[in-house]
Every structure is written in structure tokens, then in C-alpha cells.
Amino acid sequence: MVKISKRSEELPQSPIRKLYPYAEAAKAKGVEVLHLNIGQPDVLTPKNALQAVKDYDVDIVKYGASSGKIQLRKAIANHYIKHVAKINYEDVFVTTGASEAIQFVLFTAMDAGDEIIIPQPFYANYIGYAQMADIAIVPINSDIDRAFKLPEINQFEELITDKTKAILLCNPNNPTGQLYTESDLQALAMLSKKNDIYLIVDEVYRPFVYTDKFYSALSLNDMDDHVVVIDSISKVFSACGARVGCVVTRNRKLLDSIEKYGQLRLSPPDFGQELAITCYNIYDEYIGAAKLQYEARRDLAYSRLSNIEGVKTYLPPAAFYNMIELPVEDAEHFCKWLLSSFRHQGRTLMLAPANGFYRDQLLGKSQVRLAFVLNVEKLNLAFDILEAGLIAYRGRIA
Amino acid sequence: MVKISKRSEELPQSPIRKLYPYAEAAKAKGVEVLHLNIGQPDVLTPKNALQAVKDYDVDIVKYGASSGKIQLRKAIANHYIKHVAKINYEDVFVTTGASEAIQFVLFTAMDAGDEIIIPQPFYANYIGYAQMADIAIVPINSDIDRAFKLPEINQFEELITDKTKAILLCNPNNPTGQLYTESDLQALAMLSKKNDIYLIVDEVYRPFVYTDKFYSALSLNDMDDHVVVIDSISKVFSACGARVGCVVTRNRKLLDSIEKYGQLRLSPPDFGQELAITCYNIYDEYIGAAKLQYEARRDLAYSRLSNIEGVKTYLPPAAFYNMIELPVEDAEHFCKWLLSSFRHQGRTLMLAPANGFYRDQLLGKSQVRLAFVLNVEKLNLAFDILEAGLIAYRGRIA
Numbered sequence: 038m039v040k041i042s043k044r045s046e047e048l049p050q051s052p053i054r055k056l057y058p059y060a061e062a063a064k065a066k067g068v069e070v071l072h073l074n075i076g077q078p079d080v081l082t083p084k085n086a087l088q089a090v091k092d093y094d095v096d097i098v099k100y101g102a103s104s105g106k107i108q109l110r111k112a113i114a115n116h117y118i119k120h121v122a123k124i125n126y127e128d129v130f131v132t133t134g135a136s137e138a139i140q141f142v143l144f145t146a147m148d149a150g151d152e153i154i155i156p157q158p159f160y161a162n163y164i165g166y167a168q169m170a171d172i173a174i175v176p177i178n179s180d181i182d183r184a185f186k187l188p189e190i191n192q193f194e195e196l197i198t199d200k201t202k203a204i205l206l207c208n209p210n211n212p213t214g215q216l217y218t219e220s221d222l223q224a225l226a227m228l229s230k231k232n233d234i235y236l237i238v239d240e241v242y243r244p245f246v247y248t249d250k251f252y253s254a255l256s257l258n259d260m261d262d263h264v265v266v267i268d269s270i271s272k273v274f275s276a277c278g279a280r281v282g283c284v285v286t287r288n289r290k291l292l293d294s295i296e297k298y299g300q301l302r303l304s305p306p307d308f309g310q311e312l313a314i315t316c317y318n319i320y321d322e323y324i325g326a327a328k329l330q331y332e333a334r335r336d337l338a339y340s341r342l343s344n345i346e347g348v349k350t351y352l353p354p355a356a357f358y359n360m361i362e363l364p365v366e367d368a369e370h371f372c373k374w375l376l377s378s379f380r381h382q383g384r385t386l387m388l389a390p391a392n393g394f395y396r397d398q399l400l401g402k403s404q405v406r407l408a409f410v411l412n413v414e415k416l417n418l419a420f421d422i423l424e425a426g427l428i429a430y431r432g433r434i435a
Numbered sequence: 436m437v438k439i440s441k442r443s444e445e446l447p448q449s450p451i452r453k454l455y456p457y458a459e460a461a462k463a464k465g466v467e468v469l470h471l472n473i474g475q476p477d478v479l480t481p482k483n484a485l486q487a488v489k490d491y492d493v494d495i496v497k498y499g500a501s502s503g504k505i506q507l508r509k510a511i512a513n514h515y516i517k518h519v520a521k522i523n524y525e526d527v528f529v530t531t532g533a534s535e536a537i538q539f540v541l542f543t544a545m546d547a548g549d550e551i552i553i554p555q556p557f558y559a560n561y562i563g564y565a566q567m568a569d570i571a572i573v574p575i576n577s578d579i580d581r582a583f584k585l586p587e588i589n590q591f592e593e594l595i596t597d598k599t600k601a602i603l604l605c606n607p608n609n610p611t612g613q614l615y616t617e618s619d620l621q622a623l624a625m626l627s628k629k630n631d632i633y634l635i636v637d638e639v640y641r642p643f644v645y646t647d648k649f650y651s652a653l654s655l656n657d658m659d660d661h662v663v664v665i666d667s668i669s670k671v672f673s674a675c676g677a678r679v680g681c682v683v684t685r686n687r688k689l690l691d692s693i694e695k696y697g698q699l700r701l702s703p704p705d706f707g708q709e710l711a712i713t714c715y716n717i718y719d720e721y722i723g724a725a726k727l728q729y730e731a732r733r734d735l736a737y738s739r740l741s742n743i744e745g746v747k748t749y750l751p752p753a754a755f756y757n758m759i760e761l762p763v764e765d766a767e768h769f770c771k772w773l774l775s776s777f778r779h780q781g782r783t784l785m786l787a788p789a790n791g792f793y794r795d796q797l798l799g800k801s802q803v804r805l806a807f808v809l810n811v812e813k814l815n816l817a818f819d820i821l822e823a824g825l826i827a828y829r830g831r832i833a
Contacts, residue, residue, distance in 0.1 A: 039631050039660050040600075045543040045692035054501070054698050075498070082496045090706060091489045098480045098676040098710065100473070103452070133531055133678065136700040144567065145443040165699040169542065171569065202438075233437050262437050278496040278705030280531065280678075294443035300452050301563040302534040307676030308488060308706035312496065 048168055052161050052393025052406075059376035060387050068380060071419045073407045074389040076211065076358070078275040080330055082312075083323045086274065089315035090308055098307050103299035104292075105131020105283070109310050112317040113268075113283060120320070121243070122255035128287050130295050131305045131313075135241050135269035135282035136162065142265055142284055143170040145294040146235045151202040153237075154193060158185070158360055158394035158401055160211050160239065175201070176396040181362055181404070184351035185213035187221045193228055203235035204228070209242040209251070212394045212406040213360045214335070214353025219252035226257045226264075236260065239267040241282070244324050247332045248354035261287035270309075272357075274316040274323070279309035331357045334409035334416055341420040345427065357409040360391055364427060368392070368405050371430055379426045386422040446566055450559050450791025450804075457774035458785050466778060469817045471805045472787040474609065474756070476673040478728055480710075481721045484672065487713035488706055496705050501697035502690075503529020503681070507708050510715040511666075511681060518718070519641070520653035526685050528693050529703045529711075533639050533667035533680035534560065540663055540682055541568040543692040544633045545600040551635075552594050553603045554586060556610050556758055556792035556799055558637065561603065573599070574794040579760055579802070582749035583611035585619045591626055601633035602626070607640040607649070610792045610804040611758045612733070612751025617650035624655045624662075634658065637665040639680070642722050645730045646752035659685035668707075670755075672714040672721070677707035729755045732807035732814055739818040743825065755807040758789055762825060766790070766803050769828055777824050784820040 053075050060070045104110065107126070114126035132138040139162070147153065149171035155163060157176035167174045175196050179185040193204065204225060208217045222238075229236040238254040254264045269282035284295060316323075335352075338359060342350040347364025365371040369390035379385055391404030411419060451473050458468045502508065505524070512524035530536040537560070545551065547569035553561060555574035565572045573594050577583040591602065602623060606615045620636075627634040636652040652662045667680035682693060714721075733750075736757060740748040745762025763769040767788035777783055789802030809817060 039544075039633055039686070041688050041692050042543055042546045042549075044546055045695060048692075048695045048699075050695060051698040077498050079495065081494050087493070087496070090491075095485070096479050097477065098485070098674040100475050100675040133704070134700065145440055146437075148440045148442055149569065151440075162699050165696070169567075169696075169699075171547065235437055276496040277498040278702060280702070280704040288437070290439050294439050294446075297443060297446045297448060298563070298567075300449040301446075301560050301567075302532065304676060304678070306531070306678040306704035306707055308710075309704055312706075 044168065048165055049393060052391070053389045056372055056376060056387060059373055063376050063385055069384040070376070070387050071384060071411060071415060071422065072387045073411065073419055074387045075410070076272065076408045077277060077410055078272060079410050079412065080275045080327045082275045083316055083319055085319050086276070086312045086315035090312050093308065093311045101304040101307060101310070103296060103304055105129070105305055106310050106314070109314045112314050116317045116320055117255070117285065121253045124255060124285060124287065128285055128292070130284045130292055130299065131310065132282045132284060133302070133305045134271065134280045135239065135267050136166070137302070138267045138269070138282045138284045139163065139166045139239070140169065141295045141298045142237055142267065143167065143172055144298055145291055146237070146265065147172050147202040150200065152198060152200040153203045153205050154196050154201060155205045156188060157396055158212050158391060160207050161393045163205065164396065174396050178400065179213070181349055181351070181360065185210065185215045185360060187217050190224045190228060193225070197232050197234070201232065201234055203237050205237045205239070207239040209246060209355030211242060211356055212358050212391070214356045214358040216246060216249055216251065216355040218249065222252055222254055222257060226260050229263050230260065234263070235265055236263050237265045237267065241267065241269040241272050242356040243268070244273055245328055245331050245357060246355040247335060248352070251355070255285065265291065270313045270316050275327070276312060276316065279312050280306050281309040281313040331409060333413060337413055337416055338407065338409055338420070341417070345420070345424050347427065359407045360394070360404055361407065362404050365403060365430060368403050372405065374430060375426050379429060381422045381425045384418065384422055386419050386426065442566065446563055447791060450789070451787045453791070454770055454774060454785065457771055461774050461783055467782040468774070468785050469782060469809060469813060469820065470785045471809065471817055472785045473808070474670065474806045475675055475808055476670060477808050477810065478673045478725050480673045481714055481717055483717050484674070484710045484713040488710050491706065491709045499702040499705060499708070501694060501702055503527070503703055504708050504712070507712045510712050514715045514718055515653070515683065519651045522653060522683060522685065526683055526690070528682045528690055528697065529708065530680045530682060531700070531703045532669065532678045533637065533665050534564070535700070536665045536667070536680045536682045537561065537564045537637070538567065539693045539696045540635055540665065541565065541570055542696055543689055544635070544663065545570050548598065549600040550596060550598040551601045551603050552591060552599060555794055556583070556789060558605050558609050559791045562794065572794050576798065577611070579747060579749070579758065583608065583613045583758060585615050588622045588626060591623070595630050595632070599630065599632055601635050603635045603637070605637040607644060607753030609640065609754055610756050610789070612754045612756040614644060614647055614649065614753040616647065620650055620652055620655060624658050627661050628658065632661070633663055634661050635663045635665065639665065639667040639670050640754040641666070642671055643726055643729050643755060644753040645733060646750070649753070653683065663689065668711045668714050673725070674710060674714065677710050678704050679707040679711040729807060731811060735811055735814055736805065736807055736818070739815070743818070743822050745825065757805045758792070758802055759805065760802050763801060763828060766799070766801050770803065772828060773824050777827060779820040779823045782816065782820055784817050784824065
């Protein structure tokens with residue numbers, strides 16, 4: 038028998054997607070499954086941007102520049118100058134989603150065997166990309182009792198070795214909905230500078246901040262070589278399927294290296310880039326309503342979750358996630374049980390078990406991640422199911 | 436100073452793209468540059484497929500299935516059943532271009548430190564993807580004096596060690612335009628089976644065969660677990676910018692592993708997949724004219740090249756490339772010189788130096804790759820420039 042690679046056997050399944058077979062089985066039996074498991078927004082993609090794809094006239098769908106269309110890089114740069122920080126369009130390297138941006142940055146900023154410090158829980162796909170790049174994730178615990186705020190800086194400092202090449206943050210945070218503040222970023226910048234390591238910040242949820250104020254790593258002074266930002270149109274513009282993201286950094290040497298990986302895959306998707314150009318150009322008229330929708334859901338979620346017995350939660354200041362603790366021993370078992378055995382008025386609920394968002398999986402054993410990607414009415418139904426499910430589950434395992 | 440990774444410094448630049456700065460400089464001075472360096476077809480993308488993207492109506496550009504849209508997988512399977520070999524739609528995993536397909540296959544079929552045998556010259560980007568997967572390419576020389584036909588099977592056999600996990604072919608071949616025959620494939624299949632290694636065949640130029648007959652690796656008997664085919668719409672349908680390719684294999688365990696890497700990057704581009712569905716559905720009405728255009732160019736190229744003094748060539752039976760030997764010591768120097776110093780009636784020519792298509796770069800030192808991606812009239816002009824350039828260059832370096 039020809040063999041499958043060991044590394045692919047060791048690669049974990051996505052915690053967001055691994056329970057799909059259970060959801061499919063439920064749907065096959067006529068059960069309505071409400072999805073809070075995946076960050077697939079139900080907010081509409083900008084109409085003008087969809088129209089731009091329809092209006093895009095070409096005879097040949099050609100390879101483009103590896104770094105993306107100049108028009109898109111300029112649209113992104115203009116957006117950054119207005120809303121984020123002063124950059125040049127040449128600081129923008131367009132990628133096939135933030136996923137590819139992460140991969141390119143790990144391969145160019147770090148060598149095999151190097152270490153990267155990431156607060157856990159973290160975006161689960163970092164594990165896979167670190168494994169592909171043969172990089173060790175050194176997790177630093179953030180705690181639900183502190184609403185997953187940034188751990189103390191001295192705890193980061195203690196983890197730095199001569200193999201540490203970067204600190205990676207997701208800000209606003211997926212999966213916690215937490216926001217790292219200006220002073221958090223300043224402190225991490227000092228630490229990164231002192232140890233000459235990269236500060237990589239995944240800012241794909243940037244506009245969705247409801248409490249406090251967002252501070253981009255690109256606003257940090259005197260960190261041009263050290264700061265690398267990951268971005269994407271997926272969440273901001275509800276355009277996950279377009280597969281358009283970018284790396285933004287003022288470190289030109291790093292960009293030169295990224296260009297080589299970019300040439301390997303030739304160019305980012307043509308139609309998605311056309312969509313993205315219009316997205317960035319109409320940001321101002323679009324983003325307010327999208328943000329209001331997510332804020333209303335967050336408020337509803339907090340109010341509902343605070344009233345479910347035994348659930349530990351906090352008010353997430355940003356993004357559209359909440360990592361909560363359930364009064365169950367094994368949240369993955371509970372999630373499977375919801376899909377396979379529990380029905381509430383003909384419906385059930387799909388959640389993402391949190392263990393996959395931790396390198397040390399036991400830490401997340403009783404937690405689940407919720408994504409607020411349903412409208413207020415559906416979201417209320419989802420919490421009805423969760424509330425009833427927790428009661429029934431307790432009865433069942435007692 | 437924060438450092439760039441060693442691996443990214445070691446990653447070679449694309450031989451197809453690395454001379455662009457010289458081409459840009461020439462264009463900036465008003466010189467027309469004819470491009471034979473890159474496989475960007477000038478044949479038109481199917482009109483109906485472009486229209487399908489315009490007609491595609493969605494409110495939200497959502498993530499899709501990691502393995503691609505079912506409708507596309509079925510369109511590909513139907514196409515294969517009719518034109519290639521009997522497969523099931525579940526044997527098709529849709530990727531973001533053939534590039535991603537190569538990456539996924541290398542990561543799932545092989546571990547770090549494993550070896551892959553590839554006839555050289557080969558598609559240059561295999562080097563980068565092998566480096567990313569930490570796989571050693573073991574090249575086997577194919578020779579211009581044999582028109583780059585497949586080396587003898589016993590030569591492959593001699594290279595197999597306990598680290599060898601795969602043989603990789605590109606058939607029809609980029610960069611040589613050569614075609615491996617049914618008996619070549621049969622012999623390699625026996626060898627792969629005997630040693631229990633994968634036979635990976637990149638068939639992205641499949642329909643463009645002018646002499647002899649194409650034989651897909653998927654037609655091999657009793658090789659379901661060992662054969663993996665890489666495919667793409669880029670060349671067949673002149674849709675390089677759509678970024679849609681696929682892995683086709685009957686090895687379900689391998690597909691399960693590919694699914695995990697696919698989930699990491701979430702899904703292939705949405706709009707490109709819509710384009711691709713129509714491409715496969717209208718293949719029969721489209722492909723004939725496209726093929727005739729490439730065949731006419733190949734014939735013209737062969738007739739012109741055969742009459743340029745000192746040029747060594749052969750009639751490429753397939754694809755739209757030709758790897759030729761020039762009467763110069765250093766083809767890369769000649770290519771740069773064409774762009775920076777040589778003008779013929781206000782024009783010059785961009786070629787891809789062949790050294791980057793070899794692991795052992797010296798073997799390609801006098802060779803260049805030509806891509807027949809200009810119409811017959813422009814192609815004639817390109818050969819006028821090459822002919823005059825070779826005479827002028829000889830005068831210059833003598």
C-alpha cells in the first residue's frame with residue numbers, strides 16, 4: 038500500500054468544520070440546523086462590488102501581477118491612509134485570502150524549527166500553517182476569567198528564546214471577540230524591538246469594534262521593519278468566497294521574499310480582486326450598517342448567555358465571536374450530542390468545540406466558540422436551543 | 436535588524452518572471468517587447484464562461500466547500516468520463532490553480548526529507564513547492580538530442596531509494612513540449628507499483644497534442660491508489676487568472692488528507708469556479724479552434740527555428756512550448772542583453788532562460804524556453820528579432 042504522509046495524518050481537523058458529518062446527518066432527517074460554528078457572515082456583500090464583477094469586461098482571464106492588481110493595492114493603501122495608518126501602495130501584497138497571507142509570512146519571516154508566540158485560544162488554522170512551515174507554536178494562556186485579555190508582558194518575555202522569531206496576535210480576536218488595546222500593542226512593540234522579532238497582527242476584523250477603540254499595529258512608531266499586518270476582505274465585506282486578502286508591511290526586504298512565494302502561485306484570483314477594488318472604494322457607505330448588525334447581535338448574545346445557568350461569558354468588545362464556558366465536562370461531546378440527539382421544536386444547533394483553538398487542548402475542554410452570523414431572530418432561537426439543550430444534557434449525563 | 440528567513444533567501448526566483456525589470460525598463464523607453472517568456476495564452480477565454488460569471492447572482496460571496504462546488508466537481512467528472520478516463524466526481528478535489536494542487540499533493544503524499552524523481556528540465560515552480568514541503572528533487576536528465584523524450588526506465592530505477600515516495604511528470608510537458616507515450620506511462624506504472632510510490636502526473640496541457648496520441652495516467656490499470664493527476668483550467672480554457680485547478684485521484688485516503696489542507700485555506704475562489712463550470716460544459720465546442728491556433732504556431736516556430744543558424748530544436752508534439760539551444764554560452768546573459776541593448780525595428784523579445792528549469796542549472800545554460808502565446812504574425816516578428824539578435828550578439832561578444 039502506498040502511504041499517506043505522517044504530517045498530513047498529524048494535521049488536526051478544523052474544529053469549525055469537523056462536526057459537519059453530524060450536521061449533515063441531522064439535516065438529512067429534516068432537522069433545521071442553526072449554525073453558530075463558522076464565521077461565515079450572513080450580512081450582504083456590497084451590491085456595488087457584486088455589480089463591479091458583472092461589469093468587468095475581459096476577453097482573456099489572464100495571470101496578473103503576483104503582488105496583485107495595482108488598482109487594488111492603491112485602493113487598499115487609500116483605505117489604510119484614511120482609516121488605519123499611513124502606508125504606501127507598495128507596502129501591500131495581495132494574497133489569496135488571509136490564509137495565504139499567513140502562510141507567506143510564516144515562510145518568509147521564519148525558518149523550520151523557529152518558534153512563534155501566540156496567545157491561546159487562537160484561530161485554529163494557525164496550527165496547520167505553523168505545521169506546514171515547520172514552526173513551533175509557543176502558546177501563552179489568556180484566561181476566560183479575564184475575558185481573554187492580553188496576558189502580562191513579562192509572561193511573553195519569559196517565553197522568548199533564541200528560536201523565537203515572532204509574536205502573532207489576532208486583533209480584534211477570533212475566537213474570543215477580545216480587543217487588544219493601544220497600550221498592549223505598545224508594550225508588545227517594545228518587547229519585539231528589544232528582541233528583534235516580528236510582531237505579526239491579523240487584523241481581519243478591524244472595523245468591528247463596539248467598545249473601546251481599535252489601534253492598528255501599523256500605527257506603532259519606529260516599528261516599520263518589525264510589524265506585519267494580515268488583512269482580508271472576507272469578514273469586513275462579507276466576501277469570504279472571493280479569496281482576497283493581503284499582507285501589509287513597510288519591511289521591503291520581507292516583501293521581496295513574499296514576492297518569490299507569490300510568483301510560485303502566480304497571481305491572486307482575478308474576479309475576486311475586481312470585487313475587492315470596489316469594496317475598498319465604497320467602504321465608508323457600507324461599513325456602518327454592517328457594524329450595527331453585529332453590535333446588536335453581540336448585545337443580544339451577551340444578554341441571553343448571561344441568563345443561562347452555568348454558562349460563563351463576558352461582553353466581547355469586538356469582532357463577532359464569543360468563547361464561552363459551558364457547564365459540561367466535554368464540550369465536543371455536547372456539540373456532537375446536540376447535532377445527533379437533541380431537537381428543540383424540530384431544530385438543533387451547531388457550535389465549534391473550543392479544544393481545537395488551543396494548542397493545549399484540555400484548556401478548552403468545556404468551552405465552545407460562537408459566531409454571531411445569524412440575524413437577531415434566528416440568534417434568539419439558537420440560544421433557546423442552547424438553553425434547553427444544556428438542561429436536557431445535564432439530565433442525560435447525571 | 437529583524438531577519439528574513441534563510442529558506443526564502445534560498446528560494447529561486449521564477450525564470451519566467453525574473454527578467455521583468457529589464458522588460459519594464461525597455462517598455463519605459465518606448466520599445467515594444469514581444470513576450471515568449473510566459474505561458475499566458477492570448478487565445479480567448481470561452482465567451483459563454485465569461486458570461487456565466489456575469490450571470491452569477493448572489494447576495495453574499497460565501498465560503499464554499501473546501502473540495503470545491505459539487506456542480507464543478509461533477510462537470511469535471513463528466514468531462515473526464517467523456518475525454519480522459521472513468522472517474523467519480525468524488526475523485527476530484529478543486530484547488531486554487533494547479534499550483535495549490537501541487538502543494539497539497541506534495542504535503543499529503545510525502546514527508547519532509549523524502550525524495551521525488553522528476554525528469555529535468557521541468558516546470559520551474561516544482562522547485563519552490565518541493566522546497567516548501569522540504570522534499571528533495573532527484574532529477575533525471577532528459578536530453579535535447581532526444582527531443583527531451585522520457586529517459587530509459589532503468590535510469591529511473593537506479594535513482595529509487597527508500598526515501599523515494601513519488602515520480603512526477605508533466606505530460607504534455609512544460610517546458611519542452613514533449614509528450615510521454617502510453618508505453619512510457621505503462622513502464623512508469625510498473626515501476627511505481629513495484630516500489631509502492633506515487634505516480635503524479637501534471638496534465639494541464641492535456642488537449643494540446645498534435646502528433647501521436649495523449650494517454651492519461653488515469654487510464655492505467657490497477658493503479659488507483661498510486662496515480663495522482665494535477666489539472667487546471669488555466670491553459671486549456673485560457674483562464675489563468677481564475678485560479679482554478681484540481682487534484683484527481685481514486686486514492687480516497689489521499690483525498691481525505693488533502694481535505695484537511697483544503698480546510699486550512701477554506702475554499703477555492705467562488706467566481707473562478709463559476710467560470711470553470713461553464714468551461715467544462717462547453718469544452719467540445721471550444722477546444723478545436725484553440726488547438727488549431729497552437730498547432731499553427733508550433734509549425735511556424737519549428738520552420739523558423741530550423742532555419743536560424745546554430746539553433747538546436749525539434750518538433751514539439753504537444754503543449755505550446757519549445758526548449759531550444761542557442762549558439763550562445765550564457766542564455767540568461769543573452770536574454771538580458773536582448774531586453775536591455777538590442778532593438779530590431781523598435782522592438783525586442785523576452786525569453787525565459789532555461790537554467791531555472793533545471794535543478795542542475797548548468798545543463799540549461801545555453802537553452803531558452805519559448806511559449807507560443809503570440810499570433811502567427813507576431814510570432815514571425817519574434818523570430819525575426821531572435822534571428823537578428825543572435826547575429827548581433829555574436830558580433831558583440833566575438
